[in-house]
Amino acid sequence: MKRLPIPEDVTGEEIDKDVRQELLSLPKTLAEDVARNLVMVARLIDEDPEGAYGYSRVALRLASRVAAVREAAGFAAYATQKYSEALGEFRAARRMTGNTELWPVMADCERGLGRPEKALDMAGEPEVHKLDKAGQVEMRLVAAGARRDLGQTEAAIVTLQSPELASNSVQPWTARLRYAYADALLEAGREDEAREWFAKAVESDKDGSTDASDRLAELDGVEFTDALGDEEEPGFEAGDAGAEADSREAADVTPSASAETDAALDEGTDEDLVDVEDIDVEDVVETVDADDVADTDDEAIDGEDPDSGDASGDVAGDSSGDDDSASAGHDGDSGIDAPGIDDSGNRTDH
Numbered sequence: 234m235k236r237l238p239i240p241e242d243v244t245g246e247e248i249d250k251d252v253r254q255e256l257l258s259l260p261k262t263l264a265e266d267v268a269r270n271l272v273m274v275a276r277l278i279d280e281d282p283e284g285a286y287g288y289s290r291v292a293l294r295l296a297s298r299v300a301a302v303r304e305a306a307g308f309a310a311y312a313t314q315k316y317s318e319a320l321g322e323f324r325a326a327r328r329m330t331g332n333t334e335l336w337p338v339m340a341d342c343e344r345g346l347g348r349p350e351k352a353l354d355m356a357g358e359p360e361v362h363k364l365d366k367a368g369q370v371e372m373r374l375v376a377a378g379a380r381r382d383l384g385q386t387e388a389a390i391v392t393l394q395s396p397e398l399a400s401n402s403v404q405p406w407t408a409r410l411r412y413a414y415a416d417a418l419l420e421a422g423r424e425d426e427a428r429e430w431f432a433k434a435v436e437s438d439k440d441g442s443t444d445a446s447d448r449l450a451e452l453d454g455v456e457f458t459d460a461l462g463d464e465e466e467p468g469f470e471a472g473d474a475g476a477e478a479d480s481r482e483a484a485d486v487t488p489s490a491s492a493e494t495d496a497a498l499d500e501g502t503d504e505d506l507v508d509v510e511d512i513d514v515e516d517v518v519e520t521v522d523a524d525d526v527a528d529t530d531d532e533a534i535d536g537e538d539p540d541s542g543d544a545s546g547d548v549a550g551d552s553s554g555d556d557d558s559a560s561a562g563h564d565g566d567s568g569i570d571a572p573g574i575d576d577s578g579n580r581t582d583h
Contacts, residue, residue, distance in 0.1 A: 237287055239269050239270070243273060244269070245268030246268075247272045248268050255299050255301050256296070256301075258299070259299070267302065270288045270292040271301070271305050274289045274308075275305075278309060278312050282313045285309045288309075290309075300326045300329040303326040303329065304322070304323070307319045307321075307322030307325075307326060308338075310322060311338060316345030317342075319338075320342040323339045333363045336364060337364070337372040337374075337375050340372065340375045340379075344382060349383050350379075352379040356373075366404075370410060374393075377390075377393045377413060381420070389417045393410065393417060395410075398414055408434050408437045409443060411431075411445075412430075412431070412434040414430050415427045415429075415448070416448075424452065427452070428452045431445050431449040
């Protein structure tokens, strides 16, 4: 596989110490190359998902047996809507670490694959109770999205009703939870309530993670116009156009060569990768009614026997009320954050 250019200012030291610890199992130069590719995944995943995906594939070819690499590859595939591939990578990472923190995004991949019933099954599994508070909120968002996929808008509203939604304290998930609730209310025709919750989402959305302000303005009938219109920008004259055409010298992005890295790329480590086309994920064909709590036993994932036990239904929702309107599109419903490392290269928790 062809390596991709990496700016010289990317050293690989930007990654989290836990990821760096995982990479110690690799030869030094190879570990550095993998780390630099992971940093590029984090840098690009929001603005250029396809670019991030390309770097994730390089990292995966170099170090497919490192859990952090599989996780980053999963988020890059998820960001480009390659849900089957993402699910395979998340499963591989979970199998390596035993952690449940990827459970919500795995369930959202099931939604992306057109299996909302499967996502609801996962919302009732014991793994949900092992998630931290942020993970449980993410699972609630996914479950509500699955309800809406099935046209069960009222059930989605009930699913989102929780102590976290009612709390006045602002947490990292608060804006997205309030936004999802407002959006579901609007779909159910409860416009006044929707406006109230969009306003609450705006109050808590300090970093602009949602378009709650635009949705609120739309409900209020506010229209935005370009104040400058067709007027020329101040201080700009037609004769200045040539001066603006000065070229910028491109940054030197030649990657550092490494015999160990090249060997790893040429050895054909494809055998270590999950062949996503061979992943056998059985479709859930049983229709889930809005007043049924998803309590069926989940199939074994990747050959593992799931823990036995009754589904709690706390996240999946237990209210009835199918809605005649079509469910909202998959994109953006869950609010899952990606990737596993932040813009500085650090892994993030759900």
